[in-house]
Amino acid sequence: MTTPEPGQFGPPVPPPTPAQTPLQAPPQAPPTAPPSAGPQAYGQGAPYGYAPMAPPPVRRGNPGAAIAVGFGAMLAGGLLYGFIMKTTDSQWSYFALALALAVAFGLGKVGGRHPVLPLFGLLFSVLGVFIGQLFYIYLVVHQQYGLGFGEVFGSDFSDTMSGWHELMDAKDILFYGLAAFEGFVLTRRFGAAS
Secondary structure (H helix, E strand, O other): OOOOOOOOOOOOOOOOOHHHOOOOOOOOOOOOOOOOOOOOOOOOOOHHHOOOOOOOOOOOOOHHHHHHHHHHHHHHHHHHHHHHHHHHOOOOHHHHHHHHHHHHHHHHHHHOOOOOHHHHHHHHHHHHHHHHHHHHHHHHHHHHHOOOHHHHHHHOHHHHHHHHHHHOOHHHHHHHHHHHHHHHHHHHHHHHHO
């Protein structure tokens, strides 16, 4: 018995192509460049089959410690502010801004992005300027009249406050406003950067 010729029964058969010839490897995709060894975005596979990189741990702030640090910066900054006013016998806006910067740095870096901390930055900055002015009054009264700390802030505190009120002018209101604004804004910026 003989085998029929191709195309003898049924439709004609096309001639064999090189891919269909026996004993030849199947066609392959063209070679590509290996993946780069550069940094990969989080969630994507790592190069060369290694496990994907884990995201960095989230740093949480500590609002309680931040308030304590801000309070300490307010007290230290206020006393330094009063001492500088006494030694220079003047009051500059840079002092109020430096005090707000010290308070905001402590609040923002320790507390992170907690939404209440900018309000504490505003409050502590204004109170720091107020403490600085009261300490300045104490230093002047102590030098001129020899009154002690207990007398200036104890039994004669109403006189101290009336003296503070008499010394207050538009420049002081500007300093309070600058300290409040910068305390709020800088606390938010330092908190976002941490």
